[in-house]
Amino acid sequence: MSSDSAGPTIAEIGEFGLIDQVLAGLPTQEAVRVGPGDEDAVRVGPGDDGAVIDFSGPVVCSTDTMVEGVHFRRDWSWAHEVGRKAAAVNLADIEAMGARPVALLVAFSAPPELPASWARQCSQGLAEEAAAAGAVLVGGDMTRSGEVTIAVTALGTPAAGGPVLRSGARPGQVIALRGRVGWAAAGLVVLSRGFRSPRAVVEAQKVPQVPYGAGAEAAAAGAGALIDVSDGLLADLGHIADASDVTCDVDTGAFEVPDPLRAVAAATGSDPLALMLTGGEDHALAATFDEGRVPEGWLVIGRVRDAGPDGPGVLVDGAPWEEASGYEHFRR
Template identity: 50%
Template sequence: MSSIGELGEFGLITRLTDRLPQGPAVELGPGDDAAVVRAPDGRVVATTDLLVEGRHFRRDWSGPYEIGCKAVAQNLADVVAMGARPTVLLVGLAVPPETPVEWAEQLYAGLAEECELAGCSVAGGDVVAAPQITLAITALGDLDGEPPLTRAGAAPGDLVAIRGRLGHSAAGLELLRSGRTAPAELIEAHRRPRPPYTAGAEARAMGATALMDVSDGLLQDLGHIAKASGVRVEVDTADVPVPRVLGRGGLRHVLTGGEDHGFAATIPSSAVPPASWTVIGRVTEGAGVLVDGGSYQGGGWDHFRE
């Protein structure tokens, strides 16, 4: 099995990019000094994220394919949260030279698979040697002529609704840290988040006033909406779905666990959300987030606290 160092930078780039299909948003893909990407709307939604080995993933817990899927999912969820359609990813990979080429190939297989689910493409990037694996992802999206959905539009009288899996990744991480491997559903959820990529379009169809990717914990992220909008968000735990697989700490995981990349939206009280969305509270005058009328002990994820 050859290593990346033996193959060399340009050999690795060729090996990886030859496997990347290009979608209609890409006018010129990998192979030149830069990619050329179509932007029909005239505006580009852009976001970037880092995944550092030992901080955001561990190779003894996740395989390269799963790491690739996760890297794409957490970036595209931010694009979708703006009400945009994902179009293109740029991928920077820092990797030790002794890493097997097969590891990088499986990583890019995961990148390509997750991009296919969301209808976008990896259009380019860079590879460098480094002491530990780091992925730097830039994701682009198109608004298709619509205004962006931000955190700042919630108003008193709106309802609060959620979409997608919440709490599963945090529960899976807790299991891995304790050396357990079951329930497998939770372990898989931590290794590979599955954002509902249709959530942005669904939220727009409901007339959403604010939308956000739940990456750092539901309550913490609702707090960002409350602060940006100058309102209070009130959550009723009786309406919060807590799957049985989450166990005794299920509600805590749903309210504070991150990295599932579900979505939280505020919608008009007259909206009729589809079955995939669950109304869990309301927007009122005031500030901050209340849970069942009071404060809730326990916060979400903070990169500089954890």
């Protein structure tokens, strides 16, 4: 995008100059608290060999990478949006453990000719998304590479009742969803065809709306299993089914198709329900709850059943879903 190409490149500024600029440009962050009443948990932030964070107990950690041309395109997204997305997909993994995000580390690789402003805006996006989730950037690494790659590691602390794993779903529980599904996939359909609208799905593809705090809600409500929808709802419920040795039966009657998804489906001759069931990258949270314990704001979308004679799996309205169920890297 045009403003990204202004100003000096990162080669001209150099690694240490760029790090200084990035650190100076980060928004002021509130103190990060690991537990209620704690003082600022970040004892050492960026600038040393490592960061030091006080954790009073378990640490939840996860890592996820975004690669230019695979997860984002610089002609589709502003640097700030790429940064927000890189943070969001990792913060969602912490939420998906029934935990609260605390800190991010960012390993940033880029070609020397990348404008330094792009790297700065990307790191600001990372920091702002972290702040939205209650977390802070504590460290990072910058290195030269052929393509922009942003590998983020998120650290968090289990919420009351957490951590919640994929393996705790029990037959008889209901399956519930918090957040949007199908929006980012619809945005990809639109962008891939050279369009920029409906704007809402394009925005969703560029920056997911992670339901921050919902992981803690699920943990507090005694969720059996919890996951974020990154590969697609059916694929991710399949991960719960496998880990819990159950069958997840999705009731399509529970879904209301949002207008932008209906519009994209109509324009492309596709099925809006398929977008919702198989589209990834929105990072909604899906959980299983005992009947009557579903937290406010979660939509009940199905039920956990005993694994059938063929083993654990996912059903849609009681029957196998015949289409591809999600995204897998390396296969195209």
